[in-house]
Amino acid sequence: MADFAGLAGVFLAVFISHFIPFIPLPGYLAAIEYASLHRDLVTLFLTAVVTALAASLGKLVVFAYGYGIGKAVAGKELEYAKRLFQKISKFGIDVAVFVFAISPLADDVLYIPLGVAGYDIRRFFLAVFAGKFVLASIIVALGRAVSAAVEAVVGDTLLSVVVMAAITVAFTVLVLRVKWSEVLRAYEEGGARRAAVALLRSMFRRG
Structure with missing residues (x-):
C-alpha cells in the first residue's frame, strides 16, 4: 500500500524542482525511485497524481511570477492583453500549454509570458495538470518497468534502486544537454x- 510519508517526499521534491524558473532540477527522480519500490497499481496511480499535482503547482508559482511582473510593469496594458486572450482561440493556447507540459521543452518560456499577459489561471492550471499527469504516468510506468527488469537481472532490490538512480541521473544529464x-x-x-x-x-x- 501507499506510504503517505514517501508520497509527501515525492511531492516536495517535484514541487521544488518546478517552481524555480529556467533551472531544470531532477525532481522526477524521487517519483521514479518511489515507484520502483512499489508494485500495486493504486500506489503507482497515486504516485502519478502526486507527481503531476506537485509539478503543476510549481508551474503555477512560475505563472504567478509572470503575472506579478505584468501587473507591476504593464499596468493598463495587462487589461488589453486579457481582452486579446478572450478573443483569440483559448483552445489553441491550452493545447500549447499541454504540449509544453508533457514534453521536455523549457516550458517557462511560455508560462511566464502567459502570466505577464494575465491568461486565465484556471485554464492554465487545468492544461498544465493534464499534461503533467500524462508525463508523470509515463515516467512512473517506465520507471517501474525498468526497475523490475533491473531487479530481475541483479536480483537485489536495493541494488536495483541504485542502478535506477544512476540511469535516471544519466538520462537527465543527456536531456539537459x-x-x-x-x-x-x-x-x-x-x-x-x-x-x-x-x-x-x-x-x-x-x-
Missing part, C-alpha cells in the same frame, strides 16, 4: 527525422 533551438530548426528544415538526428547529436556532443 539538448539544444532545443537546433532541434526546432532541424524540424522546420527537414521534418521529424532530421530533428531526431539533431536531438541525438546535441545529447552526445563533445564539451
